[in-house]
Amino acid sequence: MPEVEPERVHEDQRLVFEGMDISGGWNRMFEQRVIWQHDISALDRVTGIPGAESLGYCYQCGKCTPACPVDHVGDYSPRKVFRRTQVGADLLTSPDLWLCTTCGNCLRVCPKEVNMLQIMPAVRERAVAAGQVPAELQKAFENTFQYGNPMGEPARKRADWVAEAGAPVTILSRGPRPVDVLFFVECYWSYHPRGRDAARAFARTMATLGIDWGILGAEEKCSCDSQRAAGERGLFEMVAEQNIATLGRYQFQRLVTPDPHAYNSFRNEYPRLGGAYDVSHYTQFLAPLMAQLPWQRELPYRVTFHDPCYLGRHNGEYDAPREMIRQIPGLEFVEMFRCKENGYCCGGGGGGMWLDSFTGQHTQQRLSERRVREAVETGAEMLVVCCPYEVSRFEDAVKSTGNQGKLLVRDIIELVDEALH
Amino acid sequence: MHIAVILKQVPDLVEEVEVDSQGTDIDRDSVKWKLNEFDDHALEQAVLLKESSGAEVTAVALAADGVDQLLYAAVARGVDRAIRVTTASARTDAPAAAAALAGVLADMGVDLVLTGVQAVDDLHGQLAPILATRLGWPHVSVVSRVSLEGTEAEVTQEYSGGRMATLEVDLPAVLGVQAAPRPPRYVPISRLRQVMASAELGSAAAAAAAPALGSTVTRLAAPPQGQGAQMLEGRPEAVAEQIVALLRERGLVEA
Amino acid sequence: MSSDTVLVIGGGPAGLEAARAVAGLGHEAILVERRQRLGGTPDSAGYSAFALDPRPAQEVLEVARQAVLTQPLVQLHLETEVKSFAGEPGDFKVTLERADGSTADVSCGAAIIATGFDHFDPGRETQAYGYYEYEDVITLVDAERMLAAKHFVRPSTGKPPEQVCFIQCVGSRDRRIGNEYCSKVCCGVASKEASEIRELVPDCRVFIFYIDMRMYGFWEDRIYWKAQEQHHVNFVRGIVTEVISKGDRLLVKGEDTTMNRPMEVAMDMVILSVGMVPSAGTQAIGKLLGVAQDKHGFISPTANALDTVSTSVPGVYVAGAAAGPKDLDDSVSMAGSAAVKAVSFLRQGSMAAAAR
Amino acid sequence: MAGVLVYVESDGERVAPISFELLAAARELAQSLGGDVEALVAAADTGPLVGELGAADTILEVTSPALAGYLPEAQQLVLVEAIRARKPAVVLVGYTSAGLDLAAGAATATGLPVVAYCTGLRAEGSDVVADSQLYGGKLVATTTTSTPAVFSVVAGSFAEANGHAGGRGERIVTAPPAGLAQLRSRVLGTTGAGGGAVDITKAERVVSVGRGIGGADNIELAEELATAMGAELGASRPVVDSGWLPKERQVGKSGMTVKPKLYLAVGISGAPEHLEGMHDAGLVIAINTDGDAPIFKVADYGTTCDLFDLLPAITALLKPAG
Structure with missing residues (x-):
């Protein structure tokens, strides 16, 4: 399929094309005329995949295109995916298949309910089955299968962050006892250095609140929600079953997690596999408790907040993180122009977390970079987040967009911790 | 054309490998096992040959805890059948494995045996040459490409310094595979689970006893510390500065 | 001397409903139909089915026919045309002429024109669609007939087609042709036919090339979305400019507007979604009765949005596609309205006479 | 005997x-x-x-x-x-x-x-x-x-x-x-070293990447550093087997033996087969998040910093000078 990148179009003064002099003001429509054998089988193949039927519902109204975060940095939107498929492009081998971050903003505006949240995982599952999976994503799958986390870190190191938490953390696998809150730490708070910072801040906050809580430790495995969205349903089901079995061995009242993707899967996917829990995102759990905190100091920051797609659009929670920010003393809060229902995606969802290089080859800038620019534009000096993917994504984007020194990235819990000490 | 690919589990080095209380072996209970990566390439090569020539492929492994999983994964990858070989001995070293497998492979009537060129625990030699010598077949190790031409295999063997040779080997033969022409393919877990629910593993009992090794491990331990690297600590920016300073000091980059 | 009778001109869906309604209100109706049989163009053109009614068209029409045939107050004149129309509102003198040449004079107090439409003749179109050149270029009407017979094949080969497209707006929305109006039903009819083709020839790929899809009210989800979502009809925005023959297939050429590039697609059959034009009968009756007509020849109602059926001549009303492109629902609703208006007119006349 | x-x-x-x-x-x-x-x-x-x-x-x-x-x-x-x-x-x-x-x-x-x-x-x-x-x-x-x-x-x-x-x-x-x-086997032909465009055996500086680089797409990070340093890019066997870099860049047993003045090992664990190809290197600096990796036994300097943070940082420091 010929694609024209506008900046690469040269309108030559004199040009001979296939032996014909076409000098002059020819335009971008001039290209070799081809008889299109519209290969509907491509569309039929895709819409024939259970879960992907609704791609065929698109009537090209174009509402999704301005809503799609990827179209802001590239040439991709559900409407374009439909049309390219309709003219015979094979979605299973197209880069389009991996550009969707399942942020859900298109579904919010789509009059025909073309549901990329179902289409993408379903079609990707076929591509994965056919071995057509980008190498870096394949690595994340293999790591998750082998080690229970996409980074390929050893399971035994999962609770290593606890050592420097400065507060007691009950690791249930080492000494089982009933707890009020079972905290599902998830991979990035367990392994990523900046995630560990947030995990430790969370532990100190829980200690301050005097909450009876514990973590699974080495037995915890990735919730696998993003692997599911990236097309590895079998992996998701297998690991979810393992997590459900593990959780079944311990007594707790409620499940709390810092990861909106984990929250989404516990809320919407695990029940189908027999794992029903009273689950909250940590902001939902802590927001009502903020008034009890003995604040020690005011934080003199002007901050803005990025809504995680899987907390906001997917699960309707916009208030809890804002309530936490509101209660931290001293903060000045300013919204970005895209926020809440219309929040821009960081690019990490739907497997995007493990496709940065791939995505980079098919877009002009990363979604996280664009989002960082939007945050800088508000005049805020700090971008506050509450999804474990985001600290690393945005800190990296701050550097790559040359905004070092202009914008800090912090998890809300880190600010809570800072104001408590 | 019947190809057997021999698979083996080795300790996963991402996880800690502990030494047992005797100090002569790894603590096998605490080890996390995974498919030997060279066997993984041998398996990929076997499946590629199946796809290109229609050969029938059987995956074979010595019975052990966790080996079924590995054989199911091979079926999911595309082999036609998988067989677990039970032995009287608990030993899994290459001479013992070769003794157990030689008879089974001869009975199966295979034309070509592929296996990984080596494994991280091959203290007593590599499987391919031992097995081939026991069977009286020719063998080639460090193979990076295999194609089949009638009753011959054409293989690429690699040497140090980037040299390579193309060899022609009459079948039956044993090849120690270093790398398949393409990285091992991904198997979706749903297919793996489907295979685990539906596929049946074959089994065979080895008749031959494991040969004496003539060699005893007296100690297994981490290599002596000593020289070792001087570790640079700090945030990445600080470490980068230290490294660049080192390079400039020694004139390895322009000052 | 006034008459209590209503003359209904035209035995299509609108005329049938008008006659039935007039009789239902207790008045005598004279129903005049030029053809041998009641049912109008949907009958004579052999429609397969109506847009929102899943039953075969004939089954639906038969209900309307029987309602009239079993109604003693309806006096039916088949193979008959109105030859002259004179007199005063409330007392029109009408001459009817049968196909055999015999005539009859009747009186009526009011008249309803329900003379319907014709399908646009694609030979008139300015685009080069080749309707009279290529066997495999047909119209919506031809397709209806084939679908009614449950036998959908390429006319040139007699074999089922593998790839078929509809070209919308043929003869409609076109200043060059003079038909500046939208024919209202073709988007729905094409989508309905496309679905029928997919059911009849499941392996056939069906496309609809359109400028914009006009699917009013329930047609949106019940016809358009159903065609797309259940029958996998492919809608492509970008109208075809010309059809040329290429080998034993047809090549449709246009612009793929959503992809910003030229589009040339090979087809086994091309179906032209022809619109509506006033029938010859509508044009003639309009003149004969002296009612105002628009520039195309459709009968113009009295420019009152709240009165869709009164014409410029008191006592003369219009119903259905004689007044402009209509779907069946609107035609029939309009016929009921015309009947009520006509009967009211007669009764007001009677009361005035009684008061005198 | x-x-x-x-x-x-x-x-x-x-x-x-x-x-x-x-x-x-x-x-x-x-x-x-x-x-x-x-x-x-x-x-x-x-x-x-x-x-x-x-x-x-x-x-x-x-x-x-x-x-x-x-x-x-x-x-x-x-x-x-x-x-x-x-x-x-x-x-x-x-x-x-x-x-x-x-x-x-x-x-x-x-x-x-x-x-x-x-x-x-x-x-x-x-x-x-x-x-x-x-x-x-x-x-x-x-x-x-x-x-x-x-x-x-x-x-x-x-x-x-x-x-x-x-x-x-x-x-x-x-x-x-x-x-x-x-004999039941025959040599059909051999190809010598240096078939490819590069010869890393003569390079004075080698930036060598291992499995820790994670994927083909990340090679770029090491490439940028190598360019900034005037070094050749090397690789361990798994990187070559995965097709992330060509065979001619492989250091180790079945690859090349290199003797550079500087060997920067990036995400390389240091299996014996790899060490065989570089044991005569001058200054060896190793970057690996696993502090127990054998490469640190042979390296002169080492760090457990994440290579994804460290490589761009070094590149940035070298660029203005180079």
Whole structure:
């Protein structure tokens, strides 16, 4: 399929094309005329995949295109995916298949309910089955299968962050006892250095609140929600079953997690596999408790907040993180122009977390970079987040967009911790 | 054309490998096992040959805890059948494995045996040459490409310094595979689970006893510390500065 | 001397409903139909089915026919045309002429024109669609007939087609042709036919090339979305400019507007979604009765949005596609309205006479 | 039954460096165990090779047209025949491609024990005590083996310099084994090194990437650093096997041996097979998040910083100067 990148179009003064002099003001429509054998089988193949039927519902109204975060940095939107498929492009081998971050903003505006949240995982599952999976994503799958986390870190190191938490953390696998809150730490708070910072801040906050809580430790495995969205349903089901079995061995009242993707899967996917829990995102759990905190100091920051797609659009929670920010003393809060229902995606969802290089080859800038620019534009000096993917994504984007020194990235819990000490 | 690919589990080095209380072996209970990566390439090569020539492929492994999983994964990858070989001995070293497998492979009537060129625990030699010598077949190790031409295999063997040779080997033969022409393919877990629910593993009992090794491990331990690297600590920016300073000091980059 | 009778001109869906309604209100109706049989163009053109009614068209029409045939107050004149129309509102003198040449004079107090439409003749179109050149270029009407017979094949080969497209707006929305109006039903009819083709020839790929899809009210989800979502009809925005023959297939050429590039697609059959034009009968009756007509020849109602059926001549009303492109629902609703208006007119006349 | 037999590896024209290391090791063992150091050299023409084998007391020469080019089957026949004929106490084979073919095969054919991955060998009475690097270099196994036995020795374990002289250098020409007439394998052709566009063996600086780089798409990070440093890009075997970098950039056993002044190992764990290809490098700096990685044993400097943070930081520091 010929694609024209506008900046690469040269309108030559004199040009001979296939032996014909076409000098002059020819335009971008001039290209070799081809008889299109519209290969509907491509569309039929895709819409024939259970879960992907609704791609065929698109009537090209174009509402999704301005809503799609990827179209802001590239040439991709559900409407374009439909049309390219309709003219015979094979979605299973197209880069389009991996550009969707399942942020859900298109579904919010789509009059025909073309549901990329179902289409993408379903079609990707076929591509994965056919071995057509980008190498870096394949690595994340293999790591998750082998080690229970996409980074390929050893399971035994999962609770290593606890050592420097400065507060007691009950690791249930080492000494089982009933707890009020079972905290599902998830991979990035367990392994990523900046995630560990947030995990430790969370532990100190829980200690301050005097909450009876514990973590699974080495037995915890990735919730696998993003692997599911990236097309590895079998992996998701297998690991979810393992997590459900593990959780079944311990007594707790409620499940709390810092990861909106984990929250989404516990809320919407695990029940189908027999794992029903009273689950909250940590902001939902802590927001009502903020008034009890003995604040020690005011934080003199002007901050803005990025809504995680899987907390906001997917699960309707916009208030809890804002309530936490509101209660931290001293903060000045300013919204970005895209926020809440219309929040821009960081690019990490739907497997995007493990496709940065791939995505980079098919877009002009990363979604996280664009989002960082939007945050800088508000005049805020700090971008506050509450999804474990985001600290690393945005800190990296701050550097790559040359905004070092202009914008800090912090998890809300880190600010809570800072104001408590 | 019947190809057997021999698979083996080795300790996963991402996880800690502990030494047992005797100090002569790894603590096998605490080890996390995974498919030997060279066997993984041998398996990929076997499946590629199946796809290109229609050969029938059987995956074979010595019975052990966790080996079924590995054989199911091979079926999911595309082999036609998988067989677990039970032995009287608990030993899994290459001479013992070769003794157990030689008879089974001869009975199966295979034309070509592929296996990984080596494994991280091959203290007593590599499987391919031992097995081939026991069977009286020719063998080639460090193979990076295999194609089949009638009753011959054409293989690429690699040497140090980037040299390579193309060899022609009459079948039956044993090849120690270093790398398949393409990285091992991904198997979706749903297919793996489907295979685990539906596929049946074959089994065979080895008749031959494991040969004496003539060699005893007296100690297994981490290599002596000593020289070792001087570790640079700090945030990445600080470490980068230290490294660049080192390079400039020694004139390895322009000052 | 006034008459209590209503003359209904035209035995299509609108005329049938008008006659039935007039009789239902207790008045005598004279129903005049030029053809041998009641049912109008949907009958004579052999429609397969109506847009929102899943039953075969004939089954639906038969209900309307029987309602009239079993109604003693309806006096039916088949193979008959109105030859002259004179007199005063409330007392029109009408001459009817049968196909055999015999005539009859009747009186009526009011008249309803329900003379319907014709399908646009694609030979008139300015685009080069080749309707009279290529066997495999047909119209919506031809397709209806084939679908009614449950036998959908390429006319040139007699074999089922593998790839078929509809070209919308043929003869409609076109200043060059003079038909500046939208024919209202073709988007729905094409989508309905496309679905029928997919059911009849499941392996056939069906496309609809359109400028914009006009699917009013329930047609949106019940016809358009159903065609797309259940029958996998492919809608492509970008109208075809010309059809040329290429080998034993047809090549449709246009612009793929959503992809910003030229589009040339090979087809086994091309179906032209022809619109509506006033029938010859509508044009003639309009003149004969002296009612105002628009520039195309459709009968113009009295420019009152709240009165869709009164014409410029008191006592003369219009119903259905004689007044402009209509779907069946609107035609029939309009016929009921015309009947009520006509009967009211007669009764007001009677009361005035009684008061005198 | 005495002496140490060294299997000499060559490309037909030059003796491979590993063989000199083996001759050096053989001399040490022979001093304890008694007997001669014997070098077995098998080729179509041993003439160019014999002169290099002055460290051996006896040089066993086997010549045959069937020995043109390296063919595992033919070499194994020769080695087995020599072991049977000379009855050495110890047979040393390099842990190279040939060693992988021959050590265990010849041992099996002659019923001798075999110990692989040896980095150290010493005699204790009539036994040989060997150190072997196992588990990617994370553990060392010490074995006691009764002689006669076969050992395959990792390159870089003994001083090559000690393997060039000091023997009697007697030549013994031996008839080729009869089996060479019925070989079931053939050499069709060989390709030399340097087939590709780059030659990392001559580079002064090498930035070498391992599995830790994570994927082909991240190679760019290392490429940028290499460019900023004026270095060539190298790779460990898994990176090449995964197709992330071409074969000509592979450092290690089945790849290239490099001797740069600077070797920056990025995400390389340091398996023995890799170390073999770079043990003569000057300054070695290793970047690996696993502080226990064997590469830190051979590196001069190391850090456990995440390479994804560190590489761009170094590149940034070098760019303005370079």
